[in-house]
Each structure stands twice: as structure tokens, then as C-alpha cells.
Amino acid sequence: MDQLNVKEQQEFQQIVEQKQMKDFMRLYSNLVSKCFDDCVNDFTSANLTTKESSCIMKCSEKFLKHSERVGQRFQEQK
Amino acid sequence: MSFLGFGGGQNAQPAGAINPAQIEMAVAELDMITDVFNRLVNSCHAKCISEKYHEPDLNKGEGVCIDRCTAKFFEVNKKVGERMQAMGGGAGGGTFQ
Numbered sequence: 001m002d003q004l005n006v007k008e009q010q011e012f013q014q015i016v017e018q019k020q021m022k023d024f025m026r027l028y029s030n031l032v033s034k035c036f037d038d039c040v041n042d043f044t045s046a047n048l049t050t051k052e053s054s055c056i057m058k059c060s061e062k063f064l065k066h067s068e069r070v071g072q073r074f075q076e077q078k
Numbered sequence: 079m080s081f082l083g084f085g086g087g088q089n090a091q092p093a094g095a096i097n098p099a100q101i102e103m104a105v106a107e108l109d110m111i112t113d114v115f116n117r118l119v120n121s122c123h124a125k126c127i128s129e130k131y132h133e134p135d136l137n138k139g140e141g142v143c144i145d146r147c148t149a150k151f152f153e154v155n156k157k158v159g160e161r162m163q164a165m166g167g168g169a170g171g172g173t174f175q
């Protein structure tokens with residue numbers, strides 16, 4: 001990627017930003033599915049129980065920490 | 079960081095003109111790296127993170143598991159890449175690392 005000239009780099013940067021937005025939305029919907037599947041199993045009420053809410057909080061926070069750590073290891077690879 | 083071995087030589091575009099092929103290659107490289115990363119995150123999450131979610135932080139076991147999982151994933155990536163290169167003379171082979 002470093003053999004791009006200035007103009008090309010600008011263009012590429014724009015593409016990267018669009019992709020980041022898409023990636024973020026994908027992450028969001030994936031996380032909703034994952035945490036919903038893992039935490040919500042009881043449908044005797046239409047509201048999330050405290051237990052479910054706490055599970056979802058931990059699930060999403062843990063996932064972000066997980067991907068952060070994987071990101072660090074990933075960076076070290078190259 | 080061009081591990082696909084692109085570039086060099088024909089990028090004689092001086093500052094100013096945009097060579098679409100150059101951009102396309104950079105995007106392909108980015109897409110490939112992103113794809114590897116996403117697969118890595120998903121695989122190691124499935125293998126290392128207990129779905130009991132006792133705590134919001136990674137516990138010790140999970141952390142160690144993630145480190146080993148990523149290391150092994152890269153090793154597998156390399157091994158499979160080498161195998162495929164040996165098989166097909168590396169047709170389009172993007173070996174990682």
C-alpha cells in the first residue's frame with residue numbers, strides 16, 4: 001500500500017473510511033445476534049430480565065476485549 | 079506491507095494521476111487482511127470464550143487461549159499456504175506473513 005502516490009492515497013483513504021463504516025455496522029449486528037443467542041433464552045416475559053441484561057453487558061464487553069487482544073496479536077504478526 | 083508481492087516497476091505515475099489498478103490492488107490487499115482478521119476473531123471467540131459470561135473481562139484462561147489460538151491460526155494459515163503453493167505452483171497464492 002505504500003507504493004501509492006498522494007492522490008491515490010487520498011482516494012484509497014476514502015475507500016477505507018467507507019469500509020470502516022460498513023465494518024462497524026456488521027460488527028454491531030453480529031454482536032447483537034451473538035449476545036442475543038447466548039444470553040436470551042427465556043420468553044416468559046417481553047422484557048429482558050436483570051440476569052439477561054447483565055449477561056448482555058458482559059457478552060458485548062468481553063467480545064470487544066477479545067477482538068482488541070486478537071488485534072494486538074495480529075499486529076505483531078507482520 | 080505488500081505481502082502479495084504487487085507493485086514495483088510499473089507504478090510510474092508521478093504525483094497527480096490516479097492509476098485505478100493501483101487502487102484496486104490496495105483494496106484487494108485490505109479486503110484480504112480484513113477477511114483474515116475477521117475469521118481469526120470469530121474462530122478464536124468460538125473456541126476460547128465461554129458463553130457463560132461470568133465477568134466482563136477476559137479471564138486468565140481466555141487470554142492465554144486467545145494468544146495460543148491466534149498463534150496456531152497463523153501457523154495453519156502458513157502451512158496450508160505452503161501446501162497449496164506446492165500443489166498448484168502458487169496460483170494466486172497470497173501467503174500470509
